[in-house]
Amino acid sequence: MQQLKINGGHRLVGEVRASGAKNAALPILAAGLLTAEDLVLHNVPDLADVRTMLQLLEGMGVRVDRKGTDVTLNAGAIVSTKAPYELVKTMRASVLTLCPLVTRFGHAEVSLPGGCAIGARPVDQHIKGLKQLGADVEIKEGYVVARAGRLQGTRIVTDMVTVTGTENLVMAAVLAEGRTVIENAALEPEVVDLCNCLNAMGAKIEGIGTSRLTVEGVDVLHGAEHTVIADRIEAGSFFVAAVVTQGDILVTHCEPHHMEAVLDKLREAGAQLDIGRDWVRVRMTGRPKPVSVRTVPHPGFPTDMQAQFMTMNCFAEGTASVTETIFENRFMHVPELMRLGARISIDGHTAMVEGVPSLTGATIMATDLRASASLVIAALAAKGSSTVDRIYHLDRGYERMEEKLRSLGADIVRVRA
Numbered sequence: 570m571q572q573l574k575i576n577g578g579h580r581l582v583g584e585v586r587a588s589g590a591k592n593a594a595l596p597i598l599a600a601g602l603l604t605a606e607d608l609v610l611h612n613v614p615d616l617a618d619v620r621t622m623l624q625l626l627e628g629m630g631v632r633v634d635r636k637g638t639d640v641t642l643n644a645g646a647i648v649s650t651k652a653p654y655e656l657v658k659t660m661r662a663s664v665l666t667l668c669p670l671v672t673r674f675g676h677a678e679v680s681l682p683g684g685c686a687i688g689a690r691p692v693d694q695h696i697k698g699l700k701q702l703g704a705d706v707e708i709k710e711g712y713v714v715a716r717a718g719r720l721q722g723t724r725i726v727t728d729m730v731t732v733t734g735t736e737n738l739v740m741a742a743v744l745a746e747g748r749t750v751i752e753n754a755a756l757e758p759e760v761v762d763l764c765n766c767l768n769a770m771g772a773k774i775e776g777i778g779t780s781r782l783t784v785e786g787v788d789v790l791h792g793a794e795h796t797v798i799a800d801r802i803e804a805g806s807f808f809v810a811a812v813v814t815q816g817d818i819l820v821t822h823c824e825p826h827h828m829e830a831v832l833d834k835l836r837e838a839g840a841q842l843d844i845g846r847d848w849v850r851v852r853m854t855g856r857p858k859p860v861s862v863r864t865v866p867h868p869g870f871p872t873d874m875q876a877q878f879m880t881m882n883c884f885a886e887g888t889a890s891v892t893e894t895i896f897e898n899r900f901m902h903v904p905e906l907m908r909l910g911a912r913i914s915i916d917g918h919t920a921m922v923e924g925v926p927s928l929t930g931a932t933i934m935a936t937d938l939r940a941s942a943s944l945v946i947a948a949l950a951a952k953g954s955s956t957v958d959r960i961y962h963l964d965r966g967y968e969r970m971e972e973k974l975r976s977l978g979a980d981i982v983r984v985r986a
């Protein structure tokens with residue numbers, strides 16, 4: 570088991586490059602299943618979830634050629650339409666192979682992801698929409714087993730805004746016969762990026778970036794070349810690190826217009842922001858002001874930044890509330906932050922955070938992907954040394970996190986326990 574050892578209290582100063590977005594790369598990699606030709610991708614981050622998706626695709630017979638952040642996929646000779654439990658259980662986004670497989674090959678067997686630490690996270694909307702498109706779907710021995718002739722365009726209204734649900738259904742619709750309208754579609758930049766990639770492959774999607782996606786089905790998709798957007802959550806995590814260490818960090822190669830809700834909240838906290846076309850500089854002097862946040866779908870404040878803002882509020886001069894409306898169990902970082910001396914109380918979906926002048930290093934345990942980032946950030950600003958355990962969660966979604974932090978002046982090393 571690997572751990573991070575962090576000696577806190579250093580100001581983080583310098584420049585860091587944002588990686589490609591994990592949550593855009595995963596559906597776009599799954600989209601490689603939709604064509605027999607090469608899909609050439611750039612800016613694909615090198616992290617555990619991407620490796621899992623590539624392994625899953627390779628198991629299906631997809632040819633994968635990877636050089637750094639460039640990945641070429643070819644799904645010209647598929648040997649399997651099954652996504653096995655062993656891989657799906659490590660990454661829920663594996664479910665994104667369901668619709669591409671069914672719409673192109675008429676068959677898929679994808680393990681149900683099951684619960685995960687942050688909540689039950691069902692995939693009922695993916696299944697409901699796929700059935701509406703004409704597939705026969707049943708659950709057999711823990712697998713979603715779907716069969717279909719050519720899917721038929723239809724109108725789908727999802728019961729809630731779902732990011733991967735929207736992505737899966739768009740991928741089903743692109744090769745369906747006729748027109749599909751998806752209402753209540755997710756607006757996240759990662760959904761937009763997937764749609765742009767699909768259109769580059771010959772799909773006909775309109776309304777991209779709105780809550781109504783209209784898809785005219787086509788007979789085949791062709792190869793394409795696409796560059797994955799920057800990871801707004803990784804960038805946001807560095808911004809929070811700048812605030813709590815009272816530092817000065819310039820994040821380059823990012824997309825500020827994808828992060829407006831987060832940037833507004835950083836301003837409210839008292840950070841000084843300079844924003845360019847593809848960069849953001851965050852400077853902080855003194856303790857942050859408390860900022861209350863409530864997670865909602867894009868363009869509101871993202872649930873994937875909730876834990877990091879909880880950490881920021883731990884250092885604030887005053888009390889803030891943090892309300893989580895997307896996932897039912899996403900406060901697992903709270904007891905760990907309290908081990909560092911944070912003052913937090915939870916009432917249902919809301920945490921009240923009373924800022925303290927400083928936290929003190931301790932051994933803490935990462936519980937999920939974004940929670941682990943919040944703990945690392947807290948440890949960077951805490952007095953003394955901390956050990957962050959179970960960092961495989963961090964490795965799932967952050968590319969070379971400790972290397973990037975070290976380049977900004979953090980005292981952080983990875984050790985084997």
Ligand code: UD1
Nearest residue numbers: 592662690691692693694695730731732733734873895896
């Ligand atoms: C995606 C992101 C994740 C982010 C989340 C919300 C990826 C790979 N992951 O997850 O990082 O935290 O969006 O921004 O992009 N729901 C159902 N039934 C469904 C689908 C969803 O009840 O069929 C519920 C979920 O349990 C949750 C809410 O809808 O309460 C939103 O979930 P969703 O947007 O689907 O999250 P993911 O796509 O899994």
